[in-house]
Amino acid sequence: MTIMAQVFTSFIASAAFGLLFNAPKSSLLKGGFVGMCGWMIYYGMEASGIDPVIATVTASFFIAVISQFFAKKYRTPVIIFSVAGIIPLVPGGLAYDAMRNFVQNDYNTAINLAARAFMISGSIAVGLVFSEVINQIIRHSTFTRRQKQR
Amino acid sequence: MEKQTSYVYDVIKVCLLAGKVMLQNGGETYRVEDTMTRIADAYGATQSNSYVTPTGIIFSVEGPEPSKTQLIRISDRTTDLYKVTKVNSISRRISSGELSIQEAYYELDKLDKMTERYTFPKQLVAAAVASGCFLIMFQGVWGDFIPAVLAGGGGFFSVTLFNRLVPIKFFSEFLASFVIGLLAVLFVSLGLGEQLDKIIIGSVMPLVPGLLITNAVRDLMAGHLISGLSKGAEAFLTAFAIGAGIALVVSFL
Numbered sequence: 001m002t003i004m005a006q007v008f009t010s011f012i013a014s015a016a017f018g019l020l021f022n023a024p025k026s027s028l029l030k031g032g033f034v035g036m037c038g039w040m041i042y043y044g045m046e047a048s049g050i051d052p053v054i055a056t057v058t059a060s061f062f063i064a065v066i067s068q069f070f071a072k073k074y075r076t077p078v079i080i081f082s083v084a085g086i087i088p089l090v091p092g093g094l095a096y097d098a099m100r101n102f103v104q105n106d107y108n109t110a111i112n113l114a115a116r117a118f119m120i121s122g123s124i125a126v127g128l129v130f131s132e133v134i135n136q137i138i139r140h141s142t143f144t145r146r147q148k149q150r
Numbered sequence: 151m152e153k154q155t156s157y158v159y160d161v162i163k164v165c166l167l168a169g170k171v172m173l174q175n176g177g178e179t180y181r182v183e184d185t186m187t188r189i190a191d192a193y194g195a196t197q198s199n200s201y202v203t204p205t206g207i208i209f210s211v212e213g214p215e216p217s218k219t220q221l222i223r224i225s226d227r228t229t230d231l232y233k234v235t236k237v238n239s240i241s242r243r244i245s246s247g248e249l250s251i252q253e254a255y256y257e258l259d260k261l262d263k264m265t266e267r268y269t270f271p272k273q274l275v276a277a278a279v280a281s282g283c284f285l286i287m288f289q290g291v292w293g294d295f296i297p298a299v300l301a302g303g304g305g306f307f308s309v310t311l312f313n314r315l316v317p318i319k320f321f322s323e324f325l326a327s328f329v330i331g332l333l334a335v336l337f338v339s340l341g342l343g344e345q346l347d348k349i350i351i352g353s354v355m356p357l358v359p360g361l362l363i364t365n366a367v368r369d370l371m372a373g374h375l376i377s378g379l380s381k382g383a384e385a386f387l388t389a390f391a392i393g394a395g396i397a398l399v400v401s402f403l
Contacts, residue, residue, distance in 0.1 A: 005286055013283035016276040020356065021176070022230040022267055039287065077238050079178065080231050083361060090360025093288060093351040095385075099393025104401065117363070125367040 003043075010039035010088050018084040030070055031084030038063040039088040052116075053123045056089055060127030063089075068135055086124055091117040158211055158218055160251050161193045164244075166222045167258045169200070169207045172237050176229035176361075179369050179377045182207070185241045189254075192245045203376050204384070229361065236261050270310065277356040278303030285352030290345060294352075297334065297343035302353035305330035309357060323357060323391035330354055331399030354392055359385040 014035020018028045038059045045055035067081035094117040101110035165186040172182045183200045186209060190198040197212040204227065210219035240257055243249050249257070268276075281302020282295045290298070308329040312322035330353045337343040362385035370378030 005292075009283035009286040013280045013287065016280035016283070017356075018231075019268055019276040020229075020273055020280070022232045024232055024235060076235050077181070079176075079181070080235060083176075083229075083231065086364060087360065088284075088287060090358075090364060092355050092358030092360035093284075095360070095363065095389045096351060096354050096358055096392055096396070099389045100397050100400070102390075103393050103397035121360075121363040122367050124364045125371055128364075128368065129371055 006043055007036055007040060010043075011036040014039075014084045014087055017087045018080075021083060023080050023084060024076075027074070027076065027080050028084075030074075031081050034063055034066050034070070034081045034085035035088050037066055038085050042089055053119050056120050056123040057127045057130075059089055060086055060124040061131050064128045064131035065135075068131065082128065086128070089120075089124055091120040094120065157251075158195060158213065158215070159220075160255075161190055161195050162209055162211055162218060162220050164193070164251055164255050164258065165189050165198070165200075166207060166209050166220055167255065167262065168237050168241060169202065169209070170222050170224060171233055171258060171262050173202065173204065173207065173224050174227055174230075175233040176227070176231065177234045177237070178365065179204075179374045180372055181234075185237065189241055189244050192247065193251060202374075204380050232267055233261055233264070274303055274306055277306035280356055281305075281353045283352075284355045285348055288348060288351055290348040290352060294343045294345060294349050297337035298349045298352040301330050301333040301337065301349060302356060304333050305353050306356050320387055320391045323388055324395045326357060327354060327392040327395030328398055330357075331396045335399055335403065350396055354396070357388070357392055359388040362388070 011032045015028045015032030017035075018031035023031055041062055042052075042055045042059035045058060046052055063085040064078070064082055067078050067085060070076075070081045071078040094113055098110050098113035098117055101107075101113060168189055169182045169186045172185060173179075177185075179202050182202050186200050186207075187198055190196070190211060195211045195213065197217075199210050199212070201208040205224055207222050207224070208219065209222075210217055237258070240249070240254065240261070244254050278299045282299040285294055285298040286292070305326045309322050309326035312325045313319070316322055316325075330350060334343070334346055334349045334353065337349065338346045343349050362381050366378050366381035366385055368378075369375075369381060
């Protein structure tokens with residue numbers, strides 16, 4: 001039941017963010033799907049006791065892979081799907097929590113939370129960049145192979 | 151000679167307009183540079199250089215004549231993925247030689263002046279529902295769903311309203327998070343909600359600069375140091391505004 005609720009809410013939240021970011025109507029549901037996949041990977045890994053940073057890297061990697069697949073299939077920029085997709089992973093709650101502690105003079109907790117927010121946003125970026133690099137390597141290697149055949 | 155010079159200026163104009171529309175609407179820095187270079191290439195200006203930051207673009211074209219440079223200032227930034235997609239497809243059509251310079255400029259200008267595609271009520275509902283969904287994703291209880299939807303909707307409504315009244319982003323975000331804090335405290339004290347923290351975190355999500363933080367790190371990694379740092383500063387300011395607004399409410403409890 002909880003898992004169903006997570007699937008459902010992450011789908012709706014990602015699609016709603018796509019709408020807030022003015023994504024084309026036809027890509028809202030796809031963006032929601034990408035976000036749902038990413039969040040379920042993250043949620044599953046975190047629930048089984050894996051470190052949130054590693055869970056985030058894995059989830060954002062898969063988000064980028066699915067986004068690239070969709071982007072190629074529907075001939076749109078990757079950003080449309082990946083932006084909506086990573087929204088659930090983004091440490092907005094942590095960043096806000098850190099700021100609130102700063103403003104309330106609790107610097108120890110604040111620095112702690114801010115460092116974690118930074119780590120997680122870094123790992124989202126690492127996941128995205130990593131999949132882009134792999135994509136380029138694959139494309140490059142097939143390209144050179146084709147050239148050799150000629 | 152005279153004609154050639156004005157031609158290069160036209161190319162620069164089209165490139166800068168495309169870059170401006172993309173950058174204002176949330177395109178990544180490397181994508182903006184790539185698009186501008188491609189457009190310039192397609193129009194025969196193969197020696198072009200661009201320098202893109204979130205607040206301005208410098209673009210120059212070199213050639214047999216003295217090189218020409220133009221600068222454009224970017225003052226407001228939002229996220230509008232439709233325009234990013236559209237510029238992308240226009241640039242693709244330019245590359246395949248379908249559009250003349252005049253046509254490309256006309257299309258980009260039309261795109262630049264276009265207003266929001268989704269009406270405000272739709273966006274408001276989306277922000278409100280997203281707030282409720284985030285509450286559940288962050289392990290909140292279903293009993294808090296409606297308060298989070300109302301507080302998130304109220305926050306989004308007030309950030310849009312205050313943005314029109316006060317053109318300073320910091321204050322509109324500060325006031326909006328203040329409203330969210332007030333609403334959340336009100337719901338909890340009326341007995342409609344249980345976990346104050348969860349309601350607040352869910353409702354501020356539409357305001358939180360999560361995407362900016364991630365983009366900042368990505369830009370830094372890609373070597374766009376200035377863009378990365380300035381996006382980071384922008385994200386920090388927004389997070390600070392939200393934190394301060396909420397803290398103002400919480401400290402009065």
